[in-house]
Structure formats: structure tokens, C-alpha cells
Amino acid sequence: MMRWLDSPASDSQVPHRHRLWLYALSVLVMVFLVAPTLIVIPMSFSGSQYLQFPPSHWSWRWYEHYFSSTEWLQATATSLKVAFFTMLLTTPISVMAAYGLFVSRMRVARFVYLALITPMIVPVILIAIGAFYAYVKLSLLHTILGLVLADTVLAIPLVLIVVSSGLKSCDMNQEMAARSLGASRLKAFLLVTLPQIRFSVITGALLAFLTSFDEVVVALFISGGDHTTITRKMFISLRDQIDPTITSISTLMILVSTGLLVAAQLFGKPRDR
Numbered sequence: 001m002m003r004w005l006d007s008p009a010s011d012s013q014v015p016h017r018h019r020l021w022l023y024a025l026s027v028l029v030m031v032f033l034v035a036p037t038l039i040v041i042p043m044s045f046s047g048s049q050y051l052q053f054p055p056s057h058w059s060w061r062w063y064e065h066y067f068s069s070t071e072w073l074q075a076t077a078t079s080l081k082v083a084f085f086t087m088l089l090t091t092p093i094s095v096m097a098a099y100g101l102f103v104s105r106m107r108v109a110r111f112v113y114l115a116l117i118t119p120m121i122v123p124v125i126l127i128a129i130g131a132f133y134a135y136v137k138l139s140l141l142h143t144i145l146g147l148v149l150a151d152t153v154l155a156i157p158l159v160l161i162v163v164s165s166g167l168k169s170c171d172m173n174q175e176m177a178a179r180s181l182g183a184s185r186l187k188a189f190l191l192v193t194l195p196q197i198r199f200s201v202i203t204g205a206l207l208a209f210l211t212s213f214d215e216v217v218v219a220l221f222i223s224g225g226d227h228t229t230i231t232r233k234m235f236i237s238l239r240d241q242i243d244p245t246i247t248s249i250s251t252l253m254i255l256v257s258t259g260l261l262v263a264a265q266l267f268g269k270p271r272d273r
Helices: 002-006 016-038 061-067 070-103 108-116 124-138 144-168 172-180 185-196 198-214 217-222 230-240 245-268
Strands: none
Touching: 061 070, 061 245, 070 108, 070 144, 070 198, 070 230, 070 245, 108 144, 124 144, 124 217, 144 198, 144 217, 172 185, 185 198, 198 230, 198 245, 217 230, 230 245
16 A cells, blocks of 8 residues: 555656546545435335335336336336437547548648537527427437438537547547558548547547437427337426435436446457557
8 A cells, every 4th residue: 555655647657646636536526426426326216106215115116117017118208219319320420520521631620620519509499499409490300310310410529529528639640640551531531530530439439328318408499209218208207306316317317328338338349459
């Protein structure tokens, strides 16, 4: 332990001992951010008719209710379909945009980049209202296509930022060498550049999936009927009758989100040779 405290924490040769306050602060911040989420997990195993923490007795009651409910499962299937198609649509668009802006030498490229990440700056409620009125005229309300298009707008900025960051650490000289040997730009990108940014692309794709799967504001405006998302149904259940089933669903969503991110770290990150 003493040897670790005296070892350098970075290239600046600052020992870990001098950074203990930073480590303690980081742990406190993580606990502050994560603790409210983790409270939901024990609540999901409560046998009480109402939301209760800590549970007076333990039960699988609300998990059984979720898996036996046609409405909840249908809403879950809708969210999974929308998230999957959003990922398929967002990822190639964002990768092409990030690559095009990265290799572009035009001054307008910076403004195009800012325009593409605008959905991160504009309040989501404004995007939801705009989508609602547009979809009324286009007959896209309560449709899978409408949800996918709206979620794609929200997911593109995240994927664009992640892929752009990956491109900055990419060696473009290798792509130039491939093109000088006769490969087209597309072939050089697919065979040389894309493998180098694979981790960024996979991470971006999972972020697009999770952005769509967890989205609730836009879903409240444009989803409904047979195409109600799980987040919209959870919000309505919490508003109308405080159904404890939402705790079991929240726990499953936490597991899915965490599992996807861990999988991206394990299988997407390039291994050292």
C-alpha cells in the first residue's frame, strides 16, 4: 500500500499520495450520482402494494406482474424496436458526417458541426412540440417511423461527438497510403480508418440505442396507442396510480444499460498487441 502511495500517478510524476483528496472527492461525487438510482433496486423486490424503502418484506411480486402483463411487454417491445432502428439509422449518418467534417478543409464545416449538435443545446421539450405539430400534418403520430426519426435527431449529436473524438486519434496517413496504392476513398475508409475507430463507433451505436430506449419527453408527445413506449407508460403509471411495477422495470433498464456499456468496453476496445 505504501509503495502504491509513493508511485507516480501520471507522467508528471505526481505520487498517488498527493491525489488522495481527488480520489476521495471522486468517490463522493459517484456515490451522490449513483445512490438515488441504486435505491430503486431494493424497492423492486418489495412485496408492498405501494412504493416503500426499505422494503418491509421481500418478494418477486412486481417482476411477475411485469412479465405477465401484455401491456407492459408490448410497450417494452415497442421501445426495443424503436431503439434498434434508431441505432441502425443514427450510426451510419453520424459516422459519415463525422468523417466528412473531419477531412473537410472548408470553413463552413465548423458551423455544420455546430448545427448537427444543436439538439443537445435546444431543450428537448421544444423538439417534442415541433415534432408533434409536424407529425400531425405528416400523419406520423403514434408510429414507429415517427419515433425513430425523432429519436435519431436526439441521438446524432452524441454519436457525432464520440466518433469525431475517435477520428482525432486516428492515423490518417495510413488511409492516404492506401489511397496512393489505388484504393478508393470508400474502400480505404472501410478497410483502414474504420477499424481504427471501431471502439468509438460501437460506443456511439450503443449510446444511440440507449438514448432512444430511455427517452421520455418526445415519447409523451408522439407515441401512443399500440406504439406506446415503455418510458411513456412508466410516466403515466407513476402519474396516475403509482404502480410499483415501475421499480422492477427500472431495475431491468439499469441492468440492460450497464450491460451494454460494459460489453462495449470489453469487446469494442482494441486490444494491445
